Amino acid sequence: SILIVDFGSQVTQLIARRVREAGVYSEIAPFTTAEAAFARMAPKGVILSGSPASVLDEGSPRIPQAILDSGVPIMGICYGQQVLMQQLGGNVTLGESGEFGHAVIEITDDCVLFDGVWKTGEKHTVWMSHGDKVSALAPGFRPVAVSPGSPIAVVADDSRKYYATQFHMEVAHTPDGAKLIANFARHVCGLTGDWTMAEFRAAKVAQIRAQVGSGRVICGLSGGVDSAVAAVLIHEAIGEQLTCVFVDHGLMRTGEAEQVVSLFRNSYNIPLVHVNAEETFLAGLAGETDPEKKRKFIGGAFIDLFEEEARKVGGADFLAQGTLYPDVIESVSFTGGPSVTIKSHHNVGGLPERMNMQLVEPLRELFKDEVRALGMELGLPQAFVGRHPFPGPGLAIRIPGEVxxxxxxxxxxxxxxxxxxxxxxxxxxxxxxxxxxxxxxxxxxxxxxxxxxxxxxxxxxxxxxxxxxxxxxxxxxxxxxxxxxxxxxxxxxxxxxxxxxxxxxxxxxxxx
Ligand code: XMP
Known part of the structure; x- marks a missing residue:
């Protein structure tokens, strides 16, 4: 496995995704608990993420010394490179002008990360986003690529198996980045790349059991793929401790609500409460034309009805949601500046605080296509799993003006x-x-x-x-x-x- 040490970058989850794509199991641990995670996992490699912080700031995040002392291969990305250089005796200075966006690097030497991808003398497009830069390499390192803004775009220390890049190889804007991450996992750490969704399923089932114990879980189905996959996975983990509630707002497409109900009741034998609330929703939407007010009403009415059903089944200790990684990231500020609400998504937030329940969110680190793969793994029909995303507020937000x-x-x-x-x-x-x-x-x-x-x-x-x-x-x-x-x-x-x-x-x- 690979441990990803998170220094707070917005795109750390993308590193995990790339490692999964390379067929290798990974876990993300915040830098504050990385030492314990390292001891528990005994990983074959460590990747250090980027960060909004500067290594020049007092008290900025550090790599746990135990990881540096362990002899395990390390790859640093952006801040991960800078902190690695700084802790190993190099130097980082405030860049007068940072590099942000596309940049072209030139490969100046061979490196195992480039195996089968890049050759010496070639130029390639990468994605940069940094202000500070490495001004002196730590002993033992050699530069293997340069960029216009930094003579140290990629560095390597083959004897310790330490590698680091100034650019973000985990983002799609670095077209070959995924291959570099795969090279680190396979050629540097010696991992075979045979990890699959089946193992993710087994690991999540174990995690859900450990989290929930003998508690009761209630899951709100939206009619979409995400909540259905989450519910089937949780049902596999804890069976009858799970109750599913489908608040049907009547704003679904033709035949969709019936499909979900039949899938759960007939194919999976998962008990399902189907609340047919079309009239309530249409009555509440009458006369409303403001998009945010429509969204707020639907979100609020959904919560009220869900709470009412939860009370009827005698309450629960946990609330299950099919939250995906993009839901999480779109709900926080993307720029680090004050967060602007573009749209109030009605599937994240709100409910947990009000109902005072702990969350079970087994899909939180996955992307849509990975959720589909997991759904197939769980035996859901391809036609259902392959469905296009459908928004929580349904057709109401596809009818501008009054619904x-x-x-x-x-x-x-x-x-x-x-x-x-x-x-x-x-x-x-x-x-x-x-x-x-x-x-x-x-x-x-x-x-x-x-x-x-x-x-x-x-x-x-x-x-x-x-x-x-x-x-x-x-x-x-x-x-x-x-x-x-x-x-x-x-x-x-x-x-x-x-x-x-x-x-x-x-x-x-x-x-x-
Ligand atoms: P937008 O319109 O913001 O949509 O570009 C991005 C993706 O999110 C879906 N969407 C929602 N999904 N609850 C959801 O579960 C919502 O309130 C919601 N609003 C938009 C949209 O369909 C697209 O896939």
């Missing part, structure tokens, strides 16, 4: 046609998310001999790896006209269809 039953039904019909065509064209799995938005706009059209004055629909489809950034999907030429024609012909109430080409940023994926 009514009639508008939900119109949207459901149009959305179903759009998705049917996407599946028929074999594009469903290439697209991250595709959906229709019913606009609060009417337009004039002509059908047969008559004038129409009806609703406008927007179609959206994006590609993405984690929902944090996204690009509009480019359909083959005849696809959108065909869908537009079908929708206008088959869905009463819509007479015009448009396509949304905005990427994220500056747009968001959903319209509200």
């Amino acid at each position: 009514t039953k009639e508008r939900c039904d119109i949207l459901r019909k149009a959305d179903a046609i759009y998705l049917e065509e996407i599946r028929a064209a074999g594009l469903y799995d290439t697209i991250w998310q595709a959906f229709a938005v019913l606009l609060p706009v009417r337009s004039v059209g002509v059908m047969g001999d008559g004038r129409t004055y009806d609703n406008v629909l927007a179609l959206r489809a994006v590609t993405s790896t984690d929902g944090m950034t996204a690009e509009a999907f480019q359909f083959p030429g005849d696809f959108l006209p065909r869908v537009a024609t079908r929708i206008v012909n088959e869905v009463k109430g819509i007479n015009r269809v448009t396509y949304d080409y905005t990427s994220k940023p500056p747009g968001t994926i959903e319209w509200e």
Whole structure:
């Protein structure tokens, strides 16, 4: 295994992901408890993360001495490089100008990290984000790559098996970064790379049992993939100690609520409380057009109904949630500055404080595609696991303006046609998310001999790896006209269809 020492970087979880991709088990420990984690895990390698701190600050995070004394291979990234240099006798100075964003490094010498990836003399794009820089190498190290902003972009000490980079190899902006991490795991630490999702499942089951003991757990199902995978995993760990509650707000797509209920009750035999609350939600949304107020109402009503059901089943000690890593990171400030709420996500926060329960969040370090792999591992059907993400507030945020039953039904019909065509064209799995938005706009059209004055629909489809950034999907030429024609012909109430080409940023994926 590999221990990742977290110095507080926003992208530490990406290091863990890359190590998992290399087929190696890893754990992240904050630098404050890293020594104990190191002793417990006895890892074959250690990776040091970046940090918002500066090694020049008094009291800034340090590598535990026990790790340096152990003889285990170490790889430092950004702050991890600087702190390694500083603690081993090198020097770090305040850079007059830092390097932020894309940078081109030149490879100046061979290094095991570059095996099969980079050769001496080549130039490659990497992602930099640092103010300070290493001004003197620690004894035993040699530089193996340079960047315009630093003569010490990558350093190596082969006798101790210590390596470090100034750039962030864990982010997608460093295209070859994952291969460097795999080289560290395999060629430096000698790990074989045969770790799989099956082992993740077994490790999580053990962790859930240890956390929960004989306590009771309640899990809110949203109808989506994440909460379903979390619930099935927790059920595997603690069986009857788990109760699932599905607060059905009636804002799902055609047939989706029924699918979830049948999956749990019939395929998995997991007891499920199905609260049919469509009327409550529609009544509460009546007359509301403000996006944040709609989100807040839905989040609040969801919590109220969930609490009521929790009381009915006699309460619980733990609350299970299918929170993923991108949910966590989008909910904290991304820049380190004051955090701005773009949208109130109704799946994170709120509930735990009010219900005074401990959280069980077994998917917290995973990304969407990893959750899908885990779902398959747990035997969930591919068609369910491969479903596009669907937002907690459901169709309500795909109907700008007032939400009514009639508008939900119109949207459901149009959305179903759009998705049917996407599946028929074999594009469903290439697209991250595709959906229709019913606009609060009417337009004039002509059908047969008559004038129409009806609703406008927007179609959206994006590609993405984690929902944090996204690009509009480019359909083959005849696809959108065909869908537009079908929708206008088959869905009463819509007479015009448009396509949304905005990427994220500056747009968001959903319209509200
Ligand atoms: P945005 O629109 O912020 O969406 O670009 C990013 C991803 O998050 C989904 N989304 C939500 N998911 N509760 C959720 O569980 C929410 O309140 C929520 N709002 C947006 C969205 O569908 C996309 O996948």
